[in-house]
Amino acid sequence: MPSWLQMAWERGILTTRYPREGARAEEVPVTGRPPVPVSALDHLTEAPARCPTGAITLEAVDQGKCVRCARCLGVGFTLSGPVESSEGRRADLVWAGGLPGAQTNDGLLAELGRSVHVFMVDVGSCMACNLEVLALSNPYYDSQRLGIFFTNSPRHADVLVVVGVPTDEMVEPVRRAYEAMPAPKAVIAVGACPISGGVFAGTGGLKPSLEAVIPVDRFVPGCPPPPIAILHAILATMGRSRTPPGGR
Amino acid sequence: MIGPAVHVRSPESGESNRVLAYWAPDETVAVWNNLSKGITEVERAPGGPCPPHLRKAWAVPPAEPRARCVGPLEQVDGYGVFTFPYGPISMGVPEAGRFDVRTYGERVLDIRPQVGFKSRRILGSLSGLSVPDAALRIERLAGPFAAAHAAAFLAAAESAEGRSIAVRDAWTRAAGQELQRIYNHVHVLARIAEAASQNVGLAQAHALAEDLLRLTAATFGHRWLFGAFLPGGPPSHLAPADRGPLRQSLDLLTQRFERLWATFQDSRTFLDRIQTTCAISRDDAVLWGAVGPTLRATGVAWDDRLRTPVPPYNDLFLPLATEPTGDSLGRLLVRVLEVRSSFLLLEQMLERWPRNEEEPVAPAAAIAPGRGIARVESPSGDLVYDVTVTDGRVTRVSTRTASDANWPLFTLGMRDAVFTDFHFAWESFGILFAETDR
Ligand code: SF4
Numbered sequence A: 001m002p003s004w005l006q007m008a009w010e011r012g013i014l015t016t017r018y019p020r021e022g023a024r025a026e027e028v029p030v031t032g033r034p035p036v037p038v039s040a041l042d043h044l045t046e047a048p049a050r051c052p053t054g055a056i057t058l059e060a061v062d063q064g065k066c067v068r069c070a071r072c073l074g075v076g077f078t079l080s081g082p083v084e085s086s087e088g089r090r091a092d093l094v095w096a097g098g099l100p101g102a103q104t105n106d107g108l109l110a111e112l113g114r115s116v117h118v119f120m121v122d123v124g125s126c127m128a129c130n131l132e133v134l135a136l137s138n139p140y141y142d143s144q145r146l147g148i149f150f151t152n153s154p155r156h157a158d159v160l161v162v163v164g165v166p167t168d169e170m171v172e173p174v175r176r177a178y179e180a181m182p183a184p185k186a187v188i189a190v191g192a193c194p195i196s197g198g199v200f201a202g203t204g205g206l207k208p209s210l211e212a213v214i215p216v217d218r219f220v221p222g223c224p225p226p227p228i229a230i231l232h233a234i235l236a237t238m239g240r241s242r243t244p245p246g247g248r
Numbered sequence B: 001m002i003g004p005a006v007h008v009r010s011p012e013s014g015e016s017n018r019v020l021a022y023w024a025p026d027e028t029v030a031v032w033n034n035l036s037k038g039i040t041e042v043e044r045a046p047g048g049p050c051p052p053h054l055r056k057a058w059a060v061p062p063a064e065p066r067a068r069c070v071g072p073l074e075q076v077d078g079y080g081v082f083t084f085p086y087g088p089i090s091m092g093v094p095e096a097g098r099f100d101v102r103t104y105g106e107r108v109l110d111i112r113p114q115v116g117f118k119s120r121r122i123l124g125s126l127s128g129l130s131v132p133d134a135a136l137r138i139e140r141l142a143g144p145f146a147a148a149h150a151a152a153f154l155a156a157a158e159s160a161e162g163r164s165i166a167v168r169d170a171w172t173r174a175a176g177q178e179l180q181r182i183y184n185h186v187h188v189l190a191r192i193a194e195a196a197s198q199n200v201g202l203a204q205a206h207a208l209a210e211d212l213l214r215l216t217a218a219t220f221g222h223r224w225l226f227g228a229f230l231p232g233g234p235p236s237h238l239a240p241a242d243r244g245p246l247r248q249s250l251d252l253l254t255q256r257f258e259r260l261w262a263t264f265q266d267s268r269t270f271l272d273r274i275q276t277t278c279a280i281s282r283d284d285a286v287l288w289g290a291v292g293p294t295l296r297a298t299g300v301a302w303d304d305r306l307r308t309p310v311p312p313y314n315d316l317f318l319p320l321a322t323e324p325t326g327d328s329l330g331r332l333l334v335r336v337l338e339v340r341s342s343f344l345l346l347e348q349m350l351e352r353w354p355r356n357e358e359e360p361v362a363p364a365a366a367i368a369p370g371r372g373i374a375r376v377e378s379p380s381g382d383l384v385y386d387v388t389v390t391d392g393r394v395t396r397v398s399t400r401t402a403s404d405a406n407w408p409l410f411t412l413g414m415r416d417a418v419f420t421d422f423h424f425a426w427e428s429f430g431i432l433f434a435e436t437d438r
């Protein structure tokens, strides 16, 4: 198949330098970054009323509720927080004064070494988060180079990536998938939906969050989070998010 | 409750037409595509949740559905026949949904898609919200089709309220939809390449899909166009100064796409694998109310962009893509032709962007006071929204999505197929569980 080879050759190496280098502008859309206030939060009295999810109060910004709708842009916010804003504890996503706190890097699966297997479960998503997770295997992100592989069964998985807001119907299936995984295991909640319900928060028949169903080890804010943010979250559970320069 | 597409005979003409019907608690709405006259008619009938003549053909869900089956029902039994459940959690179909496959081993006797697992109760949660707030949820009904859903919902709401929009907004919505259509079609190509283990082709198709998402983000501020058509949405870059670079990016991506498709065409094994797979006849497509590439791949020339032309489509040249074969290859070929026509539409839009940007475009006439219907051609086909707005608040929303309409065709096409056909068949329809489980 010379034509395939030629085509691959012509396009060259596409793969991101991340995490050896920081994420580049074209890799993270403006709506891929958390909103941060440009001045003291308690002066921005208009913003809480504009925010459709109640993420903004006068004391804090809850990144877990934010759906990156950009409505707070005109009223004292910029979408310029760090793309690597996932946290190991839900409470750490509530940024006092609107500014990020200390990043936690739990390294829960560090004992597994340099490779983990990932299984994705959809519990009620719009499909955008699913596709952002699956994008990790495209040549731009190439998660395999970092030892991150997708698997077809929870029994082979170390990491359960959950997307979507848990519906009543999916509670049992996701519990069973979680129980089928061998220890040590980590659960990553990807997107506003499993963290807080996102835009759907408060609808009957939906769980308030994934934490109400199974234990969660990492929360990745965004709607949807860009692939770099998901990649960072998986690396963080592997204890490898602060990669020394030059090393892999 | 919203039902999927159903065929009944047109009462006035007596001829066999395509009918897209859905029902709300108090009435049934039928949207007719009169194929011979080439027109669209909307008909409303008061009545219960589901009229009996529609109930016959469909497994109609009980009042509060949990998982339910979509598609024509037929009991298949015999020696050694068993039901093989696939889902709701599997990586093969990366969504929460289940297929119950009736089989005795390798051959698929019948396949019953079970939906309802990821029903987010979105439509019911909308009452009382303002139109922009409701639109935030509508966009997140099906992320990859967000532009089509937002455009159809907003157009229906505008028709309900009799509110006009600026010419610029109409063009922006169309541009966003065309860009997202290209992404979705390339994504389908990537999924079929994945099923065929065409790994180099898969990598290149996947890369092109990512290129398209990045271009979408650079142009509309969001990779999936969430908020792009709403007031106070993410910053967009469609000003005159941005159009030159955007055009260059589109040219580059057109070349990449043509190169990619040329290499796929070189691969006989790839084309052979999807040829004749999951073939459906034109009669079945018409009878069961197929829409979009599924319908056009059976030779029926129907596209909402041409049948209900709204600005800017009434100003642009749009070649209509059809294929006669009705199989997975036909559906893929229609998508390839549509990638080309969407690139062509975007090129025309950038070239002929109107100077009278601020001028108003009148909304479609309301079908009743405070109530509007709008249809757009989503990447997988005709999408209908029926929206009632009272005093600036949304009070009722119904929809019939392309996925609703195309389920039975997938079911029919899979009868007598073999297990290994599944992914080649499934991916070619572009059905999203999210669109049915809303
Ligand atoms: S971007 Fe986030 S914080 Fe800002 S208004 Fe939207 S949901 Fe609220």
Ligand code: SF4
Pocket: A124, A125, A126, A127, A128, A129, A130, A163, A164, A165, A190, A191, A192, A193, A194, A198, A222, A223, A224, A225, B140, B143
């Ligand atoms: S977080 Fe946003 S993008 Fe992700 S599934 Fe929920 S609505 Fe869709």
